Amino acid sequence: MSCDGNRQGPVVALLKRLIRAALLLVLTALLPGAGFAAEPTITDALRGFAINHWSLEEGAPSRINAITQSADGMLWIGGVDGLFRFDGVTFEKVGGDRRLIVSDILAARSGDVWVGLARGQGLLVYRHGRLESAGMPNPSREINDMAEDRSGAIWVARGGRGVLSLARLAGGRWQEFGAASGLPEQPVWNLLVARDGTLWVVLERAIYRLPPGCARFQPTGLGVTPRSSLAEDAHGGIWLSDREGTRRVARSGGGKIEQGQRLLHPEPAGGTRSLFDRRGDLWEATWSDGVVRVIDPLQRGPGSKVTRLGMAGGLLSSQTRAVFEDREGNIWIGSELGLNMLRRVPITVAPGIPANSYSTYRLAAAADGTVYAAEAAGVYRIAAGADPVRVMATRSPVEALCAAGADGIWAITHEAAFRITANGRSEFAKPRPFIAQACAQDRDGTVWMPALDDGLMHLRAGRWGSWPGLGPGIGDPANAVILPDGRAAIQFRGTMPAGPTPFVAIDRRFDHVGGIEGLLAGPGMLLISGATGLEAPMQPGRPFLDKARYPWTASLNGLAQGRSGDSWGFGDNGVFQIRTADLLRALERPGTAVAIRQFDFRDGLNSFVQKSGGSQIVVGGDGRVWFATRRNILMIDPEAIMRNSLAPAVMIRSILAGRHRFNAAEGLTLPAGTTRIEADFTATSLSVPQRVTFRYRLLGSDEAWTTVRNVRQGIYADLGPGHYTLEVLAANEDGVWSKEPARLHFSIARAFHQTLWFRTLAALTIGGLLYLIYSLRLRQVSGQIQQRMLARTHERERIARELHDTMIQGVQGLILRFQAVADHFADDPAAQAVLMPALDRAEEMLVEGRERVSGLRRADDRDLVSEVERLMSEQLNSPGVLAPLTVTGKPRRLLPELVDEVLAVLSEALCNAVRHSGASRIEVGLAFGSLSFTAFVRDNGIGISNVVELPGGREGHYGLIGMNERARTMKGRLRIESAAGFGTEITLRVPARFAYLPGDAPIQRKAAAESAAAAPDRKASA
Structure with a gap:
């Protein structure tokens, strides 16, 4: 198409229109049946479609002026109530509480959404999740239409004014067009960027166009009525809808202007918006008479089947302003009382x-x-x-x-x-x-x-x-x-x-x-x-x-x-x-x-x-x-039957933590102490959103996928501080899954009590408390043992006093009396033969009694090793069988009351081994360990019967029972290991904290002669 274009003036164009009209009247008069084709019938508007609608009660905006779809699949709706996003389920208002009256919306290829406003509010752009001013100069009363050309420039039709009514934003700079560019001073109502790159401009009374590469707009010679609209069919034909009807005004290839026959009766206000859908049907939204659909106008021409859909046919209202086809082929109609959707269905x-x-x-x-x-x-x-x-x-x-x-x-x-x-x-x-x-x-x-x-x-x-x-x-x-x-x-x-x-x-x-x-x-x-x-x-x-x-x-x-x-x-x-x-x-x-x-x-x-x-x-x-x-x-x-092959786009919208909702954003940090979240997500499959299936998982908490249908929320509990990744997939009604999941990386902050230093301090504190409790308990147990020890010491001293003051003194007195009698019968050999042996035996008993009393009063100084050796030496009927005492570790002092208990256990075990085992070797040992004290008696005899080992043992035999009771008294443990024919080992083990004296200085072994030297002294004292 030449940039020179059609330079005929308006007078010439008017004359040409008059000539064409006159010729048409002549043909009509001369040829019967010539002229316009018979008006098609208006019938069955919903055949092959299912209609859904969202009313004001369901949250839809009212008085809708414009509908579009952004690159992410979200439907954008603008009207008197403001700007909204719609995912097929939920209407989300964009712009907060700002009072926005939206007159037009354009979704650009870049993903930006351009929002034209009324009442002189100018132009906004939604970019990176927020609305911002586009900086358009000289805002008009309202923006009637917008279009994006091949280069990505945004053209804006500014209504309510006749001067500089067309503007363009390209490369970040605005340019206004008026008479100098070839446009007459008229308001602009509609813009169309054709497939060949030509920009068509519908003015108040004329249509102009700007071919690619041209600097000036060219007149087309087409006169129109106000509020007219253009649409392009699949073959590049340009169609005009105004008060005179709908007709094709330009053919593809060269853009030749024509005056096609009308398809519809003249509308009261013409089609405010018109489009060709992917099947070739023409849709027009009218001001007050619903939506008109012309079925396949390219194939059938003026005889095409025409259907009309208004409030009586299922729309929420017959006052329609916006009509739009989404990428899944659904037809959306914006009306005064809400949003309508026509979806092609297989059942008719x-x-x-x-x-x-x-x-x-x-x-x-x-x-x-x-x-x-x-x-x-x-x-x-x-x-x-x-x-x-x-x-x-x-x-x-x-x-x-x-x-x-x-x-x-x-x-x-x-x-x-x-x-x-x-x-x-x-x-x-x-x-x-x-x-x-x-x-x-x-x-x-x-x-x-x-x-x-x-x-x-x-x-x-x-x-x-x-x-x-x-x-x-x-x-x-x-x-x-x-x-x-x-x-x-x-x-x-x-x-x-x-x-x-x-x-x-x-x-x-x-x-x-x-x-x-x-x-x-x-x-x-x-x-x-x-x-x-x-x-x-x-x-x-x-x-x-x-x-x-x-x-x-x-x-x-x-x-x-x-x-x-x-x-x-x-x-x-x-x-x-x-x-x-x-x-x-x-x-x-x-x-x-x-x-x-x-x-x-x-x-x-x-x-x-x-x-x-x-x-x-x-x-x-x-x-x-x-x-x-x-x-x-x-x-x-x-x-x-059509299959929806378009995979839905998935979006994570927000996360609810506690009572606060956070918009999804990379690097989101949730408050410390968050343990439960509710993640809201959606998918832009608009045909049948109720059949959308979701899969989601939270990496860092649960690796498994959760699958739900028509549920757009995931809930996770028992979370702690750390880093997480939420992944969401979606499938449309025909099972086509999104290729990549939507991901949101977020973290939960650590509370002060969840930090490493706090946990370390808490661990140390708890450890200190446990040690303190342990020390107090140990001190308490030690105190109890010391009290018992003191009580036993006092009892030993009392017994020693009683023995000394009563029995020993009495025996000593009797000895003295018998000695006097013996002296009196010194000359009587027969009396001396009787009295002297009795006196010698009495002396021995007196010495033995004094030793017993001395032992009771000197319990703290007793040497356990010596006592055990003495105990072993008393086993006179086991020569060659009893091995020498085995001592392991450096000997330490035992609590005084434990000495007798240990000796009692060893004595019982040793006596049993000597009397009943039939052993050829018996071993006795003491082990002074740092963690415990151990004493054992081991033989290679016939072993112990199971009956003897059972609780209670044999009737009338209480040796093992007594040993067990003594071991429990010492806070220790008695272990008996025996097998028939393989001998027996009886081991007593007492924890060190209950066995040794505090300070447990090594015992200074006294010479055996020290004990022997005491005998003459005792006799002398006697």
Whole structure:
């Protein structure tokens, strides 16, 4: 396109328009039928779409002016209430409490979001998580439109002014355009950057354009009305919508200007916003008359089908200003009372068949693939690739519909049975009235019609009959289906009388599924479905698919095989598609995992399955699947099912710690003491956000992934200070997962009591306290032992005094008296022979008594090693058996009261070894260790019996019991090791803190002669 452009003046352009109009009037007068094409009908705006909306009560903004989608997939909505982000679930207001009146929004390729404001507030840009001023000079009353060109420059249409109404931001610098650039002084309403790079500018009364590389705007010669808009189709054609209608004004390639024929009646205010969607349909938002959709205008031209959608058709309001298509193909409509979304769905309503029939809908597929449907007033034929066409009107509702062998179908009414084929129909009047619940023609040509209380009716070769033995309350036939071998299977609600039948009777004896709800012709077999699952009653082992493992198997009312190796089911859970091979595999090996695709109310289903006999779902010869609901007949075309291949973008929004919420940001540090967090995240899959699946994990706490559906929050507890990484993945409704997880690195600060120095100090403090407690306890125990020792010492001294003052003094007095008697009979040899030996023995007893008293008073000075040696020397009957005493370690002083206890234990052990062991060697040892004191007696004799070792020992023998009691008294432990024929070892071990005297100075061993030298002294003293 030349930069010279069309330089014709406005007068020339006006003359050309007048000439074209005059020629058009002449042609209209001369040629009948010439002129504008007949106005298309306005009908069925929502066919193929499901509509969702978010009202003001659900948090949506009101009076929406603009909608766009940023690079991260978030939907941006602007209006009188401000600026909002929307993830399909939650509306998030952007800008805080600032009063923003948004007139337009533009999502740039860089990820920035440009926000045009009204009331002279200028232009803002959302960048790096915050709104900031764009610094636009000379703000106008409002910004009407914005566009981004190939270079990334932002063009701004500034409304409410005629001078410098167009501005551009490029390279960080603003430039304003006016008359010097070729633009007339008019307000700018709309901007369009075409695929070829041309900038189209819609002014108040004209359209100008700026081709790539040109410096001046060129007039197009097109006159318009105010508030007009442009849209570009998939082939580069430019379309104009204004009060005169919608028409193409430029073709692709060279941008040749034309005056195309209009597609729509003139709108009161024209289309305020218009766009071509990815399928080529044209959408226009009007001020007050909803949204208009022109279906495929490029292919059909002026005869295109036009639909209109307003408040009566499901929108929240007919006052619409914004229309937008997101990257998943959903159409968003901003209205005065909230946000609307149109999503293409696979389930559509069968056109031409009345909805809400007062009788049950019926379906059947003929052998040639033609589908037939029936409602209260007629029967419809649905040929391959065509819409339903009524082929018969009925006086009464059709009660049953089924295939008629190789040609046509049977339609059963209250009065007759009709066979309908492509060549016409035949009527067979009923012999008596009955209500057929279903019908099925078997391989022999018999048409079976279960009729509950009226029994089982059948029609063969034009003759009516009924199966004998059935009647009110007997059998109650309710449904019928043809098996793969051509026989009919008849379901009975009661019990079928015994006897041979040409059909297969399925009665209550077959009910293992919680009540038979569906009698189904499965792939090569009969299936029955109920509240608990699906069963193949005639297969070996009667395989059963439990609803706990396969939820889709419960309460199925229809099953049909498709043309591409798949099966289609219909029940309380909606419609599902499954590979037939997978279904057979699951029936062969119940528990095998199978994949299904579910379709429900989010996919265009608008009512529930009928609970009645006959086929509820059929597949036509063209592969289309038809199913009957309580409201109407619906259809799915498997070839038209779209798969959402767009992986959702995942974002971590915030973290709640305690009562404070923190926006997600790298390097986020949560307060010290945080142990529980709630992480909020989202995914920008807008088609069916309720089916989005999330996986998340918190590295540093839990490495395992947690999978949830339609839950956008993760909760973690029992956290401590440290560094963590939260990872989140998401999958859309078709299971397409995001390639990389969203990550948030954050940390939890340490409280002062969680720092290393505090823990070290606390450990030292606790250790000191424990040591203090230990010391106090040790001092307490030592004090108790010392008290006992002092008490025993006092008792020994008392005993010593008593012995000295009573027995020893008395004995000494007696000796003196007997000595006087002996002296008196000094000359009597016979008396001397008697008295002198008695006196010598008395002297010995006196010396021994003095030694005992001396021992009691000198307990602190006793040498344990010497005492043990003396104890061993007293064992006179063990010469050569008793080995010398073994002493290990440097001898230390024992607490005084322990000496007697140790000697008592050793004495008992030594005596037992000498008397009972029969040993050839007995060893005694003492070990003065730093941690404990140990004494032992070891022999190589016959060992100790188990009975002796048991608690209590043998009756009348208390030696071992006494040793154990003495060991416990010393805070020690007695251990007995023995085996028959291998000797015995008895070991006494006492902890050092309970055994030794404080200070425990080494014992100075006294010479043995010291003890011997004391004997003359004692005798002399005596």
